[in-house]
Amino acid sequence: GESVGLHLPTLSVQEGDNSIINCAYxxxxxxxxxxxxxxxxxxxxxxxxxxSNMDKRQGQRVTVLLNKxxxxxxxxxxxxxxxxxxxxxxxxxxxxxxxxxxxxxxLTVIP
Amino acid sequence: GAxxxxxxxWVICKSGTSVKIECRSLDFQATTMFWYRQFPKQSLMLxxxxxxxxxxxxxxxxxxxxxxxxxxxxxxxxLTVTSAHPEDSSFYICSATSGSRxxxxxxxxxxxRLTVT
Numbered sequence: 570g571e572s573v574g575l576h577l578p579t580l581s582v583q584e585g586d587n588s589i590i591n592c593a594y595x596x597x598x599x600x601x602x603x604x605x606x607x608x609x610x611x612x613x614x615x616x617x618x619x620x621s622n623m624d625k626r627q628g629q630r631v632t633v634l635l636n637k638x639x640x641x642x643x644x645x646x647x648x649x650x651x652x653x654x655x656x657x658x659x660x661x662x663x664x665x666x667x668x669x670x671x672x673x674x675x676l677t678v679i680p
Numbered sequence: 681g682a683x684x685x686x687x688x689x690w691v692i693c694k695s696g697t698s699v700k701i702e703c704r705s706l707d708f709q710a711t712t713m714f715w716y717r718q719f720p721k722q723s724l725m726l727x728x729x730x731x732x733x734x735x736x737x738x739x740x741x742x743x744x745x746x747x748x749x750x751x752x753x754x755x756x757x758x759l760t761v762t763s764a765h766p767e768d769s770s771f772y773i774c775s776a777t778s779g780s781r782x783x784x785x786x787x788x789x790x791x792x793r794l795t796v797t
Contacts, residue, residue, distance in 0.1 A: 577721050603786075612686075612773050612788040613724065658723060668714065668775075668786060670724040 577656060579675045588646040588678075592659035592671045595640065599661035604633060604644045606655045607673075613658060616644070646676075654678045683707055684776050686789035693764055693796055701759045701792045703774030709754035710776035714786065715747070718771040730757050764796045 582588045594602070600621045605613035619626045619633045619642075626633050632645040642659050659671040683706040693699050703713055712731050716724040728749050730736035736749035748760040757776075761768055771793050775786040 577723075605788075610771075610791070610793070612684075612775075612791045614788070615786075618785075666712070666777075667726060667729065669726060670716075673723045 577673045577675045579677065581677045581679060582649050584651060584678050584680050585648055588644075588649045588653070588676060590644045590646075590657050590674045590676065592642040592644075592674075593640060594642060594659070594661045594671065596661060596663050596669075597637075597640065599663050601662035602633070602635060602642055603660045603662075603668075604631075604642075605658045605660060605670075606653075607658060608655045616657075649676075649678050651678045651680055682778065682787045684710075684774065684787045684789040686772075686774060686792050688792060689790060690793045691795070693794070695765050695796055696763055698760055698762045699764055699794060701761070701772055701774075701794075703757045703759070703776070703789055705755045705776045705778075705787070708776075708778045708787075710757070710778060711754065712777045713751055713757040714775045714777075715749060715757075715759050716773045716775070718773060718791075720771075724773060727759075761794065764794070766796045769794055769796045 603618040604616040606616050607613045617628045617631050617633050619635050624635050630647045634643045656673045656675050658673045660668050685704045687702045715727045718724045726739050727742045728736045728738045730749050730751035732751050732754050738744045751757040771791050773791040775788045
């Protein structure tokens with residue numbers, strides 16, 4: 570379902586370190602997940618997606634892991650850069666096609 | 681490709697007036713459009729789903745008479761906030777799916793910031 574009125578958790582990492590952002594989802598019927606990046610005052614930007622029949626997917630500097638047993642999703646960013654500073658949301662698709670966003674995590678990269 | 685635009689990007693209006701926000705898919709036909717609302721430091725909350733030529737499906741708790749959605753063509757959906765009040769001040773974001781590559785892939789607009797005074 571939808572996140573409700575929660576303030577964003579924050580994560581601070583040193584430039585060059587790896588970042589791990591976590592997300593818990595609640596609906597076992599969710600069959601598709603997306604990670605989005607949102608910079609201040611802008612719309613969400615697609616990063617990477619994964620279907621429920623997979624447990625890992627890699628992109629450029631990013632990896633998404635899906636653990637359906639505990640309904641957990643994570644986004645790993647390798648060699649984090651200052652331009653990665655943003656708010657990151659996971660979104661789950663609940664068939665037949667409703668997208669719900671997680672609470673989000675604010676990532677700050679320290680130069 | 682797959683660009684979604686919103687207009688206006690920022691609007692300030694007086695309490696009691698109505699505001700229309702447009703969402704356009706610029707280079708593809710959007711079979712379905714979604715409207716989200718986002719309060720500061722919070723996540724996106726799905727308000728409604730609209731399919732071209734049919735009535736929008738609203739999420740629980742969203743007043744359909746207050747947030748009027750019209751999806752008149754495959755490239756345009758509008759959200760009208762009627763009789764706006766300060767508590768309606770928020771960031772409104774639309775997204776669209778084309779259904780051509782993946783029925784799940786959504787393309788987001790840049791958002792519209794509404795401030796009601």
